[in-house]
Amino acid sequence: MLQHRRRRKEHRPPPGEPPGSLSPAPYARPTHLHLLAYDADRLVEHESPDVAEIEARIRGVGNVWIDVAGLRDVDKIRAIGQHYGLHPLTLEDIVQVVQRPKVDIYEGYLFVVLRVPRLEKGLVTEQLAIVLGHDFVITFGERPSECFDAVRSRLTHVHSRMRSRPVDYLAYALIDALIDACFPILERYGELIDELEEEVVERATDGLVSQIHVLRRSVMELRRALWPLREVLNTLTREGTPYVQHETRVFLRDCSDHVSQLLDMIEIDREVTATLLDLHLSSLSARMNEIMKVLTIIATIFIPLGFFAGLYGMNFDPDVSPYNMPELHWRYGYFYSLAVMATIALGMLGYFWAKGWIGGRWRRGGRGARERD
């Protein structure tokens, strides 16, 4: 079951700050660098290098992937930025992890921001920034990303297609891995919806309302994270975009299809959760009707009976006149009173039966409905 997570307090510089000032979020993790330089023949891998070392290590190797995980050490990030000529706004966007997905074209590189959804107790989305240059890819994530491991291990295979292709193919592979990681979340949503649907129809307990609501919010937040991705991939697959080779476009188009699939699924989830609330309300009303029927049947049968019993419990003095409660002295007075009560009770029951409140389905009018059945 999902739990509502209060929104993370967003970390922003105060209004009026000059752009390009880097201040890490209070929840930022320590920065780890992972260097991977490769071409078809060679592969250099180095964990957590000094930024200064990078140049030395990758000399002569064609393609470089620097994976920066954790954004607390802004000095390291600034150093990388200076080395690769990143614009101050790019660095600011990297450190302020509240960007929505976008592509910005700068001189010397493409800057892509994505949001990586993760399902903990509720939905969390974290920022991942990709800088794609002519022969380097730098990724900046809030934490080490599990789905990059698969890409990394593919890259270490000598015969991997990725080794012999330019870096934009690596960027594609990373984006693709991130998008694919969204499908399990939507499957989990689908299961939750199916469970809630059953619950609503079967039980309509009180807590369901807030569960539906939390689920609905999670769906909306996932949508928020993925919706701009369409535009991002459109830009990347468009003909004129620099740093993306023609051959890679067909692969990015495939990513784009996946995003459309995801958004289709989200759209359905949104509509279904919206109707779940109506369903719940409807279920509650139906329950209420059931309760009311029981109350009405019991009360309308026994209240008149109670009155009759009370009637003959009155103490009018039969001795004063023969008109005072003569029934009390009838030979079969008691039976007569019981018969009257039985008649009332049976009449009521008959009325309820005719209305369909007891012993069968609810019918509109007695006769017509019975003929139809």
Place this chain on the structure above:
Amino acid sequence: MLQHRRRRKEHRPPPGEPPGSLSPAPYARPTHLHLLAYDADRLVEHESPDVAEIEARIRGVGNVWIDVAGLRDVDKIRAIGQHYGLHPLTLEDIVQVVQRPKVDIYEGYLFVVLRVPRLEKGLVTEQLAIVLGHDFVITFGERPSECFDAVRSRLTHVHSRMRSRPVDYLAYALIDALIDACFPILERYGELIDELEEEVVERATDGLVSQIHVLRRSVMELRRALWPLREVLNTLTREGTPYVQHETRVFLRDCSDHVSQLLDMIEIDREVTATLLDLHLSSLSARMNEIMKVLTIIATIFIPLGFFAGLYGMNFDPDVSPYNMPELHWRYGYFYSLAVMATIALGMLGYFWAKGWIGGRWRRGGRGARERD
């Protein structure tokens, strides 16, 4: 009646897999090939051939249609792919049967994905991929498709127009057959909606809510399968699209009209199912009002009567003083008490009649409403 079908567990490779790796879905059926080569004069038909045989059989015959039904034997599919120069992503999309409808233009062929809806207990949509080359059509379906049989039998007629036309006309005929197969489903939906409408208004039983909900989801899923088809057909009828002849465009435009008709119908179904829930809620409220009216009428008449009866059942001692319940010793005390009760009852009945709760239509105020009638 439709039944809710839990979503089929979608089969996807794990995130980070290289594109183009083919792994069949666990529910994939065994692969059958059906070869049909034809031109205006000749017709070669062969069931389940070896992929290697294809080349031999079709030599010299103008047009080829290979129908691949069932996608378990990925080796066969890969063999066809190699023979016809299909891109790895194409093959991946063929085997991962969760694509949304699309057209991709590759070098050497057009790749069209459709979804074929089928109404079992609920709505199921299955993927059908069509590869349209210069002189061949290859169809990849999850199962043998009934609506292809009609096309196949038309093709076997010597004087069929299809025989003397290029393969894009065959592709059109297949797409047209698939689209036409959607109409009966929508007619079934229409019938279900009509039935539910009547049920809701007449009966408003409890189970209706979930039936409406299931129907609504089915409508939304059909919409999901058909909506992207518009874009697909727009692409196919556009002037610049390769592998589609000018003469075939007018026929594809006709398909496009059909899809628009389908989407119009779906749109109406969507709106109607949406209001059905409101209708149901409204019906439930009306029922509740009815129940409450019965309860109120009975209770408000008999509770005061019961009080009066109880009043004269009190045991205050008339012997102590003449002020203690003198009514009990009146000559017509009993009649007097009955008269009081009758007055109360009639007064109540009159009040309810004036309010229109009994004996006629519900009216707002007594006088004004009566004058209007």
Place this chain on the structure above:
Amino acid sequence: MLQHRRRRKEHRPPPGEPPGSLSPAPYARPTHLHLLAYDADRLVEHESPDVAEIEARIRGVGNVWIDVAGLRDVDKIRAIGQHYGLHPLTLEDIVQVVQRPKVDIYEGYLFVVLRVPRLEKGLVTEQLAIVLGHDFVITFGERPSECFDAVRSRLTHVHSRMRSRPVDYLAYALIDALIDACFPILERYGELIDELEEEVVERATDGLVSQIHVLRRSVMELRRALWPLREVLNTLTREGTPYVQHETRVFLRDCSDHVSQLLDMIEIDREVTATLLDLHLSSLSARMNEIMKVLTIIATIFIPLGFFAGLYGMNFDPDVSPYNMPELHWRYGYFYSLAVMATIALGMLGYFWAKGWIGGRWRRGGRGARERD
């Protein structure tokens, strides 16, 4: 009052049929032809001619209008088609009367499909196809159209502007007549909505729900018939469309304005019917509140009274001890008990009055609200 009409079973060929095969709908009416050839000086009119005769009769007269009413005799239609060179898909669309409004541009003619709404018990829309050639107009309707009579009679006047203009002006006149025929339907809708509004607010009877629902569906179906007409008229008034003269465009633009007016009115009707359901629900709730107030007032007054009456109807033996119901032997015991009951009743009434449940308007809290008034 509108009645819900189950949808007409749509007549379609089975999936996989070749396009252009003509099979009349089972409900098609016998075909009548009405020939009208005219130019500024001459007028030839002929009822129900043989198709073969046409050529002979119109020889030398500039413009021809063939009105085909009823679509059962597909042979006649095919004959006309062959004579005027109509495409097989055009003929198929003419006979399959389920098309949505559209314009198709063929070589030699424009093919326009419209839907003519008619208000019987519910809304029925019938197809009308117009073929506009260089010097001929052919109209294919499901039945003889009343609104064509006015056009025909204008045409028989010698000085009619229409006589001296090319055939596209005739086509315009026909389309205009059809569009104008929609306004009375919308006025009828407006009246129905006004009536329902009053009913809902005044009475909130049970049957209203389904009436609102039926009206809403009728509005949606009219919208479905008219919405694509916008696109049709846009195409016709666009500069490049063949067979439409520049001079006629200004008149078609006028038609287009009328369609926009119609769609505006439909849009308002849609929104109003949507809120009518909410209004109804609200009315039902208000009624329920009224019922509950009555029940609560009566029950909460008399149930405690009943208890008190019952209290002094207990039979504890006063002889055993002076503590057993001494009130029964008080001199003013009866008055005392009556006084207690009256106090309870008046207290309750005062409470209800303070809450505003009786004797005036509903107020939130006693004091503050009274000060505001």
Place this chain on the structure above:
Amino acid sequence: MLQHRRRRKEHRPPPGEPPGSLSPAPYARPTHLHLLAYDADRLVEHESPDVAEIEARIRGVGNVWIDVAGLRDVDKIRAIGQHYGLHPLTLEDIVQVVQRPKVDIYEGYLFVVLRVPRLEKGLVTEQLAIVLGHDFVITFGERPSECFDAVRSRLTHVHSRMRSRPVDYLAYALIDALIDACFPILERYGELIDELEEEVVERATDGLVSQIHVLRRSVMELRRALWPLREVLNTLTREGTPYVQHETRVFLRDCSDHVSQLLDMIEIDREVTATLLDLHLSSLSARMNEIMKVLTIIATIFIPLGFFAGLYGMNFDPDVSPYNMPELHWRYGYFYSLAVMATIALGMLGYFWAKGWIGGRWRRGGRGARERD
């Protein structure tokens, strides 16, 4: 308070009428002409002139404004039309006062239709047509327009900027005056909404529903009158439109901004009125809960008490056996019974207090909620 106005029966010619036939609406007012010819130096003003006179009077004066108020005398209108070369469709649109706002470009003039909203008991919109030629402006209104008086008096000032500018500036001034006249209506709406909001939250009386509904319809009708105005002003400010000088465009753009402001305000009003109904429903439910709580508290306390009282009112004969109602003969039997009843009553009250139904706020569960507070 707004009152619902049944729609004015629209006056239309019967379907099939030739365009350009002028028949005045039955509610049309008598036609008054007001002539105003001006240039920087001269000003000629004449009330209700004969159409024939116009030419004589304006001779030599640069710019002319003819204000036609009231559309009953179609002969006068036709005469003006002939004099200024207006197209028959233009004249028809002028007389049929049901047009939606639009701009039509004719040879020799621009034809602009606006709708002027007026708030009587409900919202009424009347048509105003403006014909803008090279050196003349003709306005056709259903009645004399108050907001034209201000424009007219500005024009009579010798130093008015308007006098020395071409006629399109006059047309702008008229349109601007009409648009500005909409703001007070929206302010009135805003006040009504504020009042209704307070009423709904404070009182939730029955009549509110229909008031909200009427307001909502008025808002929608105002929107209908203003929405197409955006398109009208877009056309007028576009570069290529004839009869509008470049210098006037910047002023028309200002009008366009005002229309956007109006539509923004309408949009908010629409959303707020939509949620008002929900608010009302919610208020009704809250009231119902309050009623039910009172009923439940009273009934669940006194019904068991009543039962106990009734129990000891039974007449089982204590003389037959010591097992028959021995309590009646206990020394403290009466006190014992009173004690039992008090216990029940206090138990119930405690239960209700724990549930938060009495003596404070509603709490979910007794303990947890209390800890939170």
Place this chain on the structure above:
Amino acid sequence: MLQHRRRRKEHRPPPGEPPGSLSPAPYARPTHLHLLAYDADRLVEHESPDVAEIEARIRGVGNVWIDVAGLRDVDKIRAIGQHYGLHPLTLEDIVQVVQRPKVDIYEGYLFVVLRVPRLEKGLVTEQLAIVLGHDFVITFGERPSECFDAVRSRLTHVHSRMRSRPVDYLAYALIDALIDACFPILERYGELIDELEEEVVERATDGLVSQIHVLRRSVMELRRALWPLREVLNTLTREGTPYVQHETRVFLRDCSDHVSQLLDMIEIDREVTATLLDLHLSSLSARMNEIMKVLTIIATIFIPLGFFAGLYGMNFDPDVSPYNMPELHWRYGYFYSLAVMATIALGMLGYFWAKGWIGGRWRRGGRGARERD
């Protein structure tokens, strides 16, 4: 907690006024001018100068920023306008503080209108106009803006990047500061929504409805203020816009991203507040069910018991015949009657337990549901 603020009475000139007439709003504050002229080397700052002085003071300094706070002294504003050649419509828009955000391109300058939201008791948006010329920026605000102070202090630093850049960078910095000031408001909204969500689910008190409503309106008004900003920034970042340097565009694009983030957040807030009302209604219904259950359980148990007690309180005379209430004389009559009542009570309790109304969760049917659990 937000409070609903009645809309500020908008100040508008009467309809028909010539454009360009300046009349200050009644709530306008006195005008303060703040002059700041700067280039890379020099900085001239002057508080509240005479307009005539400006020219003298800034002579020779490259860039000028005049901040006009308070709009009451229209003469000062007109003087500035004349000095910098502002169009009369520009001045009118500056003084009429009801504009929606827009960019107008005039000869000699760009005119940008923004709305600055401020959260007092409710949301207030105030107008800020920015005039951007070749070497000057003039800002017109309704009051001194706090967020400009940060920009001003950055400007006073000698090494500030802003000093050495053209004035459009200053304009960007101002816009950026304003946009950044919106984030805290949205964070406050987010907190309010979180609080309301909890309240709704936990308590569902009556006042929540109007709180939700007020919040919803505030969200809508913020949206109204920010939505047109997208268009404004699109215009500013577009290539052809004058007075904006190419280098500044990348910074404005960053602003544009921030606006998109804001609108995303607003969109989610809108949806969530919309569902909050449904949640509340649902909660109310659930409470009602709870109340009804309690009432029904108590009433349906004790009403029949009360009847039985009343039955044996009847006074039929056992002496008349042995058929009159013989139970009263049975030896164990009392026990028998108590046993009957206990049976009824237990039967009822069992029935309610089976229905799940007591002692556990609500279940649909007794058996099936229990098996599932």
